[in-house]
Amino acid sequence: MINSKLQQIWYGGDYNPDQWPEEIWQEDMRLFKEAGINVVTLPVFSWAKLQPSEDTFNLGWLDKLLDLIADNGIYACLATSTAAQPAWMSRKYEDVLPVDVDGRKRTHGSRTNFCPNSKTYRRFSRQLARTLGERYKDHPSLLIWHINNEYGTHCYCNNCAAEFRVWLQSKYGSIESLNAEWNMSFWGHTVYEWEEIVPPSNLNGDNRNFQPMALDYKRFMSDSILACYQGEYDELKAITPEIPITTNIWGLFNGLDLKKWGEAMDVVSWDSYPQMNEPMGNVAMRHDYMRGLKEGKPFMLMEQTPSQQNWQPYNSLKRPGVMRLWSYQAVAHGADTVMFFQLRRSFGACEKYHGAVIEHVGHENTRVFRECAQLGRELGELGDRLLDSEIHAEAALLFDIDTWNAVEITSGPSVDLNYLEQAQHYYKAFYDQNVPVDVISPLSDFSKYKIIVAPVLYMLKLGVAERIEAFVKAGGTFVTTFFSGIVNENDLVTLGGYPGKLRNLLGLWVEEIDSLLPDMRNSIQIGEAFGHLAGSYECGLLCDLLHLEGAKAIGSYGTDFYAGMPALTVNEFGQGEAYYVATAPEQRLLSDLIRNLCEKHGIAAPFKASAGVELAQRSKEGEVYTFVLNHNASQASVELGTEAYSDLLTNRTVSGTVEIEPHGVMILQKTL
């Protein structure tokens, strides 16, 4: 349990009372209770108010506010307010302001607009965290610490350059080693002194041209920002060792090494902002990814919008029921909180058209408020039943931020190659079949799984190939694709033939990689039906030209000069088998392939359901809770069979074929 003080799925969100007069605070308390809200995140952006000058703190208003919420039975996700430094700091200490990738010194403003290696910033942010920690360490409303907000701004200032050299010295030891590990003889980049190293940026183009350096700079930036987080963490942990600490990740993005960040948090939290027409499988995958950051532990849904957003090109309303549906989807995938940005809408500046529980009209008689209040009631009624329940997946998707970065900045073979998209295609194949998936890292424990799928496993870090081999030898099924096994963690090619260290496991050699023009297509012809795989499938993007070295061809190319060459293979290896998808096929092939694998391993959806109905399960103390999520805007059904189940949201007992309303949700527990 994240904090045993509040034994239900936490419900609430970002609250900015310092933008409002105190008379509004009272009204907010009434409305929060009306909506079943029991946790408020604050103060997220109040540093200037908390510390009006270098030597002055002003916490009285916050004292009053925290007392007020405590009096109203509400808890605080207490934020350290360090994401936007006060103007006096930027003005007095120039090192606080970052330099962007184009070499422009930023001026004060916006947010997350600080240099992560600024000694000034580090000192003041720790001081503020310590000040808040000491002041509120015993406050009854304190539930969890929320450090900063959506970290992620990279800096290219001279101070960062100097720290980068220190970081490199620590990583590589000697300049000779760095020259070798970065292949610095390329284009005559050999350096002889550490001071000769310059950050890769748009000012020299090495952020696109010199991948080893560019990747290390990204890692260094992630570490630099993490050190900011860690500074605040250490202050708070020393004062309140028992209070969990988090920071909200703003989504599945590649600007930070999120796996490392997950490890540095007591509980992972993140902000989920799907676009209106985004495939729901992508959203599910992001939840699973966040759950994977702490190897399956429940996470916090720190932010979602009650209805529309403001920063998308088109900020549509969430249709009736959709906010509730997506909230339960988060819970189904491991969230133990449902929280909003924002509880009350700002009336000025850029987030004033972002949805809120309390809209500009200011009262509760709105569709959005009513939906929020209904959900609040339901979560209250669910109590602690679902807290800490677990998700058991026998299939895993291997996904890695470093690999993402490497694929993104590599030069060639195709600008259309998108690592995230490829992963989403494979995830979707499981998701559409209602088979649970863990999203894991190269360092995760593989032994828990029967199937591991690693699309575009371009970068093979030290030991990973060996661990995959062990997994397959022990009976596991492994699937990977074109453009895998190519480079090591510094983006240096593994010589001797693609896919490098996976060549033996996969039983093949990739001689060439063809990049198709956007309007070109090839096909994969399945010679002899292979389970669900049969006939012809379209493919494109990249086509490996490969030779079998023990593997068996399931399908081969239909056209071009490599017609007849293998395009889909399987290799028996130890007790298991390793598949290779040598090109980017249409979704139907992935679906048929994954269906084969699941059947082989006896993995199945809990029930049969209409298309667009998602089924997901969490279990705890022997009880299994099945979430039935109808993502359709029309009625759908699920076939429960002869067993009887209780729907926790309605207390209705159901069995057989059950209808579920548009955007409807059920949480089923087997009746005794």
Place this chain on the structure above:
Amino acid sequence: MINSKLQQIWYGGDYNPDQWPEEIWQEDMRLFKEAGINVVTLPVFSWAKLQPSEDTFNLGWLDKLLDLIADNGIYACLATSTAAQPAWMSRKYEDVLPVDVDGRKRTHGSRTNFCPNSKTYRRFSRQLARTLGERYKDHPSLLIWHINNEYGTHCYCNNCAAEFRVWLQSKYGSIESLNAEWNMSFWGHTVYEWEEIVPPSNLNGDNRNFQPMALDYKRFMSDSILACYQGEYDELKAITPEIPITTNIWGLFNGLDLKKWGEAMDVVSWDSYPQMNEPMGNVAMRHDYMRGLKEGKPFMLMEQTPSQQNWQPYNSLKRPGVMRLWSYQAVAHGADTVMFFQLRRSFGACEKYHGAVIEHVGHENTRVFRECAQLGRELGELGDRLLDSEIHAEAALLFDIDTWNAVEITSGPSVDLNYLEQAQHYYKAFYDQNVPVDVISPLSDFSKYKIIVAPVLYMLKLGVAERIEAFVKAGGTFVTTFFSGIVNENDLVTLGGYPGKLRNLLGLWVEEIDSLLPDMRNSIQIGEAFGHLAGSYECGLLCDLLHLEGAKAIGSYGTDFYAGMPALTVNEFGQGEAYYVATAPEQRLLSDLIRNLCEKHGIAAPFKASAGVELAQRSKEGEVYTFVLNHNASQASVELGTEAYSDLLTNRTVSGTVEIEPHGVMILQKTL
């Protein structure tokens, strides 16, 4: 009359004799007379020639030139030449050069490339204006002063930052007041000293994120540039109080607060550069906008091209007759001058492919010259008849630069929301019916009108809602749309329910605003026919979800979860009525709606005419002049009825159904 020295529609334009040897000047005089040209604008870009060094003036060439034109019966629109400072100034005084929105210090070159808050620039530009004023105050050719040229470059230098703080102090008085009026508690932007305020720019993103600050910076820039103008104005006015002063506005754009600029001019002048395939209603609206800047007084068409332009992507020729047609359109909408850029084409640099009366061939035997000469003859023959004649509109379109800026930089709800486009749609509904429209500001006198249409009246400045209410109470018809009444002049939301202070007048409450994806459409269903409104109309972009509070629904949404909710309403209020168009409908609905309103108020086109034939009227001393403008490339007709009219351009008497040639023009006056 702009200046009684020249009692006809002025005809001429920009002339750059300093780019040519003196022998060409003589030839130009001959050609100008041949073309009926009686006014030349000069010297627009001759500062470097007029003042070759800080301490030297060189006006002899200009003396000679002005004498020459006077001798030839030609007048001068005498320019102050301050739009491009000499290179010696930029070199010696670095403060003259501006800093752009990306923080880049500009180098010398191009034009309007100066910092408006540069003390050096202000001093030297006043000095030059004074020097010219004193030298030519009694020159017989002096007709009007033309200050600078197409002002509009914004600057972000430190000097501007300092002046911005002074401007803010003067506007807000205290830092507390600024914090409140800008909602600076958002994202912790609270400041404690004026020096902490940093201009919003691309270096901090606050030009997009912090609307209150961004809007004020735009106003400050407009004021700063206006102070440059005012400095020159004051110098000239002190010397020649009787000579009118203007500066040419380069179009309907939102970089300056044009209404304020209009007030600072003795006569408004502007540069009209339609694209080849631009709807003519847009051009007409721009003329009407410029006329509105001085509440209906005649304006100057300072620049148009005789044929093609050079800076559009595709610079097509004006088809035969089109230059003449568009010239008369300008006059029909209130212009008392017809002037060109340029009289003789430059032979080097970026404007050498811009059309001119005298082309590179150098003689008069060109299509373009012949068309210019024909128009010159006609304008001469028209004499002073049309000068100072007025346009009587009973309908007005409310259009406001501040609102435009606010809509443009707001974050959400849809990137496709374009304030100008929405205004153009409503203008077109009148234009297509040949109903004259005044384009007015929120501060204009509303009592002159029967109908006021205010599309996307997003920003309601102080007192405007009350003035609209008074207008309707007194019997006026008011039309507004979605995304209206939302914010005050600092872009802070009026709390308590949209559309804020218009809610009572409109008799409704907008609960939510849905933003449609680009390919999504809804429809407006008219339940019971309402005048010309009947059946179903397509709509999109934004859809308000509203509740009636006294208003009557005329139409409602056809689909989506808000099907059946009102989409078009009318509220009786006092003696008048207020319409609300809750979404962006197809043009046909606007046409039918405006037709209803005009019929109700007895507003009608002067005649019936073919589609594409524009009718517009100016009146003076009891005489009404009806312009018949055939924008079609084919013959068309107008039905004059039984009355007889004289066409001032041909002296032909016409009545009944009259044919008008492709791109033809008539100016009809009732015969006695």
Place this chain on the structure above:
Amino acid sequence: MINSKLQQIWYGGDYNPDQWPEEIWQEDMRLFKEAGINVVTLPVFSWAKLQPSEDTFNLGWLDKLLDLIADNGIYACLATSTAAQPAWMSRKYEDVLPVDVDGRKRTHGSRTNFCPNSKTYRRFSRQLARTLGERYKDHPSLLIWHINNEYGTHCYCNNCAAEFRVWLQSKYGSIESLNAEWNMSFWGHTVYEWEEIVPPSNLNGDNRNFQPMALDYKRFMSDSILACYQGEYDELKAITPEIPITTNIWGLFNGLDLKKWGEAMDVVSWDSYPQMNEPMGNVAMRHDYMRGLKEGKPFMLMEQTPSQQNWQPYNSLKRPGVMRLWSYQAVAHGADTVMFFQLRRSFGACEKYHGAVIEHVGHENTRVFRECAQLGRELGELGDRLLDSEIHAEAALLFDIDTWNAVEITSGPSVDLNYLEQAQHYYKAFYDQNVPVDVISPLSDFSKYKIIVAPVLYMLKLGVAERIEAFVKAGGTFVTTFFSGIVNENDLVTLGGYPGKLRNLLGLWVEEIDSLLPDMRNSIQIGEAFGHLAGSYECGLLCDLLHLEGAKAIGSYGTDFYAGMPALTVNEFGQGEAYYVATAPEQRLLSDLIRNLCEKHGIAAPFKASAGVELAQRSKEGEVYTFVLNHNASQASVELGTEAYSDLLTNRTVSGTVEIEPHGVMILQKTL
């Protein structure tokens, strides 16, 4: 012969052994011999390794390497390695780093990232060239010097600004002359001291607005960079007067005045990187252009890829046979070398996915290696037969970099006007008929040709019109188009009527130039059939409105207000005739027009062949070698008639109709 040491078509390419351990060097020697490789280009990017500090040189490794290749019978295209300066230099001497067009000081990294006017760079690059020259002047493997690599980076630093003023003083003599030649009175740009001149850049917009200045800055940059080259050249030439010197041009681009560069080289070399789906005529034209840089002398194909590239959006494999086909195409157009980038693939940084003779797998058992080895064998067997053979063209395409730049930066009349594309259309008309073309400059000897085509001869440099007139008078056929004869070499318009100095020759006057919107089309109607020209052809882009002054109209416009005006004319002039194509017609018209001209002059393809089969000839000592290049992916044929020919690649004797395989090549020599 480039160097009589190696009497066959040189075969090899870029080799970067300093990226590999020495044990790989030995293996490379084996593979090179296997592939028939006899020349390696190196060390292209080894400055940091060759000169690890300001005072130290480290040439031992290069000594060893050159000895090794000499021992293996391989020659060196010995590079000076100056394209990427060592980091210590950029760090110690800031003047080495350039400033980009946006005013950003670059940081160290990437390549060709130096200021060409840096005294430091000039000094050190000469020193390195001298050091290498003295060390290896007598080395048996030394075949040719290769200076730098793909020069072309422009700089806008203060040092360049100062040098620009010196360059201008030298060109114009006086500031008055500069003001006149640049038309500086436009926009008040008149300067009074040289120091007032500021480089045109994005910081002042004069790189787009002030064409005379912008063109001179481009020329100055080309000269500045050429001075870097010349510095190294002079050092090397002084030491090894008999060794040829080159630098590799990276393609047909307008960043350098390539004609001037051609003159500065002993032999022209260039890098050919067609995209997969690029029309082969464009590639042929580039070869012909490069051959023209030294008036027909053989050139070096310095770089091509054995298979895919890495920096295109889509880096497709070269299909089987295509590398060989394109290699022979280069030879057919005048190349005496076939060289690759790269011999062995790098394993790190941005070129690791660029094709190579030796791929990452490291052995010779690849499709790519086998194709390379086959070609190596063939070239060996061809021996010296083709070396120094010549190409006899009776038709020429006039193409000029300065004109290209001027058309590109001119403002108006159409953004779609692309000088290179227009030239390609006319080239294609010859290419598709297998008629050889020389690509010549305005200063080339015209008397060698029967036909000269000069599409968009926008800029007429001094004396060129007169030389064209002389050419036509003597019986030549000249073809030019719309937008010709407009400006002089400073982009100043020739007054008195377009097309300026060509008006008399062409017998017409262009009164106006219409720019068509992208979706607009007109047509050319051929009244009376004119040879192959008959019926109607589509046209667009720009349409000249012209009057005949002696010329005869062949075709006229089909629509718009200038329907019936001449659109295609011919003027008899002396013994010859001059055609004017007044608009951009469809390719079919150009084909029919060029067919007429060739027939008139008795110019014909050597044989009849299937579409897509290119025929090209080189001759030497009375022998004619006909290349038959099948660019089709399918079988094709050529009709040789009754004569018998020997195919040098197979020693097969052929005659009559001969089949040629997909992507196949023959080199035919008449049998005795």
